[in-house]
Amino acid sequence: MEKRVYDSEYFSAEDTLGCGQLFRFYPSGGGFIVFSADKACFLKTNGAVTEVCSDDADYFENYFDADKDYSAIVSSAKDAGNRFLSAAAECGKGIRILRQNREEVLFSFVVSQNNNIPRIKGIIERLCAELGEERTFDGKIYHSFPKAARIAQKQADFYRGIGLGYRAEYFPAVADALLNGFDLDEAAKLPTPELKKELIKLKGVGPKVADCVALFGFNRSDSFPVDTWMEKIYREDFGGTLTDRNKIAEYFTGAYGEAAGFFQQYMFHYKRNVENVR
DNA sequence: GTCCAGGTTTAGC
């Protein structure tokens, strides 16, 4: 187990885990255990420092985008000329945009459609418990996120059984596609608009899920996922009148370019966790 | 009981 320590001003455990990018993290020992694919780490922010403890320190250094300087991104959000965005950036400046495993992001956000975060977490937890491989972290057993080959072995009925509801049929369909020529590594070579078009070909993947996969799995910060929360922000805090989600996304990517994805996370986090206490 | 949640698919124009 190796421990690495980072300045917490632009890397906070709570901010990073609380903005709906990932669904596998659990409070533990004053911090959190975080799972990604078949790996695990302990993440804790204590005052001025954030510590990451893992047997895969390099993997998680990349995962948390730890090398990047976020100060300029936060500054540009504050100076972008919108009150809500400015407040959101100041409040969520500890957010990192994760560089997650592509398959895990893809399947996870297929689950997310028309669903809520606590329920998404539960479904993914059961998915891993049923189909993941046993691993140990800090002496305790956990389960990896299952690979497409494993997911393809089960039928829709199985996925209905762990709570996927009407999305159950999408799981074997996506897994089959990945096993039969749909190459995520090839897709990674495409520019963002073409990458999105490619992802949307998958069953259960529409524009919003494709944006999330591009942002969290392919590190495309020129993606701006628009869900019900972002619609609300657009309407209430930007005075927008468009209703088409694609056009709302274009409005934000047009305005913010490569910073759009970061700004989206600041605002999503702020709207859900701070402004709206529920 | 109704409404909502990090929407997408399908049918029908």
Added chain:
DNA sequence: GCTAAACATGGA
């Protein structure tokens, strides 16, 4: 091309 209903589930 666009629009509207249908889609499981659980919590408020």
